[in-house]
Amino acid sequence: MTDDVLMSVRGLKVHFPIRKGVLVDRVVGHVRAVDGVDLDIRRGQTYGLVGESGCGKSTLGRAMLRLVEPTDGTITFDGTDVRALKTEPMRLLRKRLQMVFQDPLASLDPRQSVESVLTEPLRTHGFPGKPADRVRELLDVVGLPANAAGRYPHEFSGGQRQRIGIARAIALNPDLIIADEPVSALDVSIQAQIVNLLEDLQEQLGLTYVVVAHDLAVVRHVSDTIGVMYLGSIVEESPSDDLYAEPLHPYTIALMSAIPIPDPVVEERRERILLTGDLPSPANIPPGCRFHTRCPFRQTTRCADEVPSLREIRPGRKVACHWSEEIVSGRIQAAASSHDPTATEVGAPV
Amino acid sequence: MNNLLDVNDLEIVFSRRGRKDVRAVDKVSFSVAPGETVGLVGESGCGKSVTSLAIMGLLPKRGVRLGGSIAFEGTELIGLPQDKLRRMRGRDLAMVFQDPMTSLNPVVPIGTQVTEVLVRHRDMGADAARKEAADLLARVGIPDPSRRLKEYPHQLSGGMRQRALIAMALAAKPRLLIADEPTTALDVTIQAQILELLKELVRESGTALIMITHDLGVVAGMCDTVHVMYSGRIVERAQRHELFAHPRHPYTGGLLASIPRLDQPRGERLEPIQGSPRDMLAWSQGCAFAPRCRNRVDECVGEAPVLAPARPDHEVRCYNPLGGSDDR
Ligand SMILES: Nc1ncnc2c1ncn2[C@@H]1O[C@H](COP(=O)(O)OP(=O)(O)O)[C@@H](O)[C@H]1O
Numbered sequence: 001m002t003d004d005v006l007m008s009v010r011g012l013k014v015h016f017p018i019r020k021g022v023l024v025d026r027v028v029g030h031v032r033a034v035d036g037v038d039l040d041i042r043r044g045q046t047y048g049l050v051g052e053s054g055c056g057k058s059t060l061g062r063a064m065l066r067l068v069e070p071t072d073g074t075i076t077f078d079g080t081d082v083r084a085l086k087t088e089p090m091r092l093l094r095k096r097l098q099m100v101f102q103d104p105l106a107s108l109d110p111r112q113s114v115e116s117v118l119t120e121p122l123r124t125h126g127f128p129g130k131p132a133d134r135v136r137e138l139l140d141v142v143g144l145p146a147n148a149a150g151r152y153p154h155e156f157s158g159g160q161r162q163r164i165g166i167a168r169a170i171a172l173n174p175d176l177i178i179a180d181e182p183v184s185a186l187d188v189s190i191q192a193q194i195v196n197l198l199e200d201l202q203e204q205l206g207l208t209y210v211v212v213a214h215d216l217a218v219v220r221h222v223s224d225t226i227g228v229m230y231l232g233s234i235v236e237e238s239p240s241d242d243l244y245a246e247p248l249h250p251y252t253i254a255l256m257s258a259i260p261i262p263d264p265v266v267e268e269r270r271e272r273i274l275l276t277g278d279l280p281s282p283a284n285i286p287p288g289c290r291f292h293t294r295c296p297f298r299q300t301t302r303c304a305d306e307v308p309s310l311r312e313i314r315p316g317r318k319v320a321c322h323w324s325e326e327i328v329s330g331r332i333q334a335a336a337s338s339h340d341p342t343a344t345e346v347g348a349p350v
Numbered sequence: 351m352n353n354l355l356d357v358n359d360l361e362i363v364f365s366r367r368g369r370k371d372v373r374a375v376d377k378v379s380f381s382v383a384p385g386e387t388v389g390l391v392g393e394s395g396c397g398k399s400v401t402s403l404a405i406m407g408l409l410p411k412r413g414v415r416l417g418g419s420i421a422f423e424g425t426e427l428i429g430l431p432q433d434k435l436r437r438m439r440g441r442d443l444a445m446v447f448q449d450p451m452t453s454l455n456p457v458v459p460i461g462t463q464v465t466e467v468l469v470r471h472r473d474m475g476a477d478a479a480r481k482e483a484a485d486l487l488a489r490v491g492i493p494d495p496s497r498r499l500k501e502y503p504h505q506l507s508g509g510m511r512q513r514a515l516i517a518m519a520l521a522a523k524p525r526l527l528i529a530d531e532p533t534t535a536l537d538v539t540i541q542a543q544i545l546e547l548l549k550e551l552v553r554e555s556g557t558a559l560i561m562i563t564h565d566l567g568v569v570a571g572m573c574d575t576v577h578v579m580y581s582g583r584i585v586e587r588a589q590r591h592e593l594f595a596h597p598r599h600p601y602t603g604g605l606l607a608s609i610p611r612l613d614q615p616r617g618e619r620l621e622p623i624q625g626s627p628r629d630m631l632a633w634s635q636g637c638a639f640a641p642r643c644r645n646r647v648d649e650c651v652g653e654a655p656v657l658a659p660a661r662p663d664h665e666v667r668c669y670n671p672l673g674g675s676d677d678r
Pocket residue numbers: 016031032033051052053054055056057058059060282
């Protein structure tokens with residue numbers, strides 16, 4: 001099975017120093033944005049990363065491409081130790097690793113025509129053939145008219161701009177695309193167009209994706225495997241079909257129950273597991289289980305002082321919780337539910 | 351007439367010299383009964399926010415033409431003098447925005463801001479108001495309220511700020527609360543807390559709520575009546591169960607088909623609505639949705655369809671609605 005792994009990440013950490021002082025720069029602590037992540041991205045598949053804002057999804061995605069330098073850990077891409085690469089071999093590898101961003105306009109130069117936006121990577125990497133032909137081909141593949149080439153990014157709607165961003169990402173025939181919130185800024189009806197485009201391109205071009213997003217319904221739709229992140233760490237990893245049917249980690253359980261479903265009949269029957277308080281700061285990650293300050297299933301032993309490892313409790317399903325088996329079997333219950341007026345008191349914030 | 355709010359043929363036109371007029375809201379009518387939760391849904395730019403600002407009397411005076419009528423318990427709000435409007439705002443009508451920072455004063459402690467509302471609208475003394483303010487913060491789920499009262503808005507997290515704003519909006523016990531995308535900027539776990547809080551407050555206090563959102567999931571969970579807007583007009587309305595069980599307008603149906611459902615097996619493909627909200631027809635030339643519509647027929651371009659009954663208590667603005675015309 002390991003031979004179809006395209007990218008493999010082990011013990012990846014990105015810690016940002018917090019500096020203080022005007023004259024003498026002192027490091028007074030670290031934001032542990034990514035705090036020890038292991039991942040395997042399989043060729044031709046989609047790995048979805050979900051979690052609340054600030055949990056480290058974007059930093060992880062960028063670190064995998066070394067757009068931000070990891071503090072620790074290894075990244076292996078198609079047999080190559082990515083972190084060991086010097087400038088030139090890294091530049092060559094970049095062709096095969098691309099990124100799509102949430103706000104295409106911010107990532108596109110407004111003074112550059114679409115043609116020039118798309119030609120640039122072709123020139124820097126010496127893509128064979130006539131650039132104009134490739135541009136026409138790319139526009140066609142992403143569903144934009146040929147005359148888009150002479151126009152400027154601001155002349156396009158949000159959905160069309162994202163098509164331009166995607167065209168640029170596939171210009172050099174990459175193997176892996178990391179898409180960071182690719183549809184979050186778009187209206188619902190447009191999101192579906194872009195999701196379908198990404199799926200079509202994956203099939204046509206044999207692409208491998210990492211899709212980072214906070215919208216779980218969208219991520220689940222496109223992903224084969226989903227990693228749920230909490231405070232810089234993967235707390236659950238699962239085939240995407242199983243995640244809603246049977247979430248294992250208390251955070252995933254709460255996340256799933258919080259997502260509104262566009263069906264009043266379902267909404268009326270649902271029980272919400274409300275979390276209290278806000279995400280703790282990644283500069284000050286709680287000891288033990290990093291979720292224990294908000295966990296509705298928290299136990300008096302182990303949770304606050306023992307770090308749970310990400311363990312495979314059944315084939316393909318990994319979870320970092322001491323009590324998963326007991327929670328799934330119902331032997332441990334959430335402290336309160338939404339039908340209980342004290343629900344908002346569960347796991348009072350620290 | 352026992353409605354709390356009656357909006358009739360509301361028109362909002364932005365006109366600036368040297369620019370084309372923007373007809374942001376075009377003959378919108380709806381009403382809100384006491385204690386009712388009414389949803390206004392639609393994609394960005396369809397006119398949800400300007401409708402709520404018009405109700406609150408918060409649209410700029412210059413460069414905006416208002417037409418039609420907005421009656422709150424029979425009192426016409428359009429053209430009401432500023433001082434009267436200001437007195438009604440806070441006491442009768444209150445609003446919660448997507449970004450609480452726009453309505454909180456950054457240099458005044460949270461406690462002072464809540465207390466001011468109580469003193470102004472409920473004639474409370476300073477001491478009583480301070481105590482009530484702490485109670486209110488506790489009620490909206492802010493831990494350690496007496497300490498929080500002394501804090502400034504920037505010291506609170508996004509979720510806590512939104513709670514503080516809800517506390518402020520509810521301080522005067524308004525009969526109508528308008529919440530404009532109150533959770534759009536928040537994470538889903540925080541969204542769930544805030545929505546649960548709003549539901550509970552509405553249930554307990556009998557406050558009517560206009561919930562503005564682009565999220566059909568939020569609507570499904572909390573609105574009694576739903577109005578779907580497109581390009582400044584209401585294109586469909588019904589009670590929530592009726593709407594989700596029998597969406598009739600191709601736009602509503604299209605929205606529902608565009609969203610992946612978390613609770614159902616992963617489907618093969620989503621069915622997006624083609625084009626973008628930018629590709630619209632002026633209502634004066636036919637149905638604004640026609641350029642994007644799968645159900646388009648010849649009649650759709652020419653004269654605008656009218657909002658007409660499609661089923662009992664269910665209206666739709668469409669020449670060729672979903673589900674055929676047999677049960678119209
Ligand atoms: N360049 C940086 N310097 C310092 N802190 C950063 C930097 N980039 C991100 N962070 C912090 O790292 C954490 C994770 O951020 P991010 O990866 O953007 O999360 P997400 O994408 O899940 O919202 C946040 O607390 C953020 O403030």
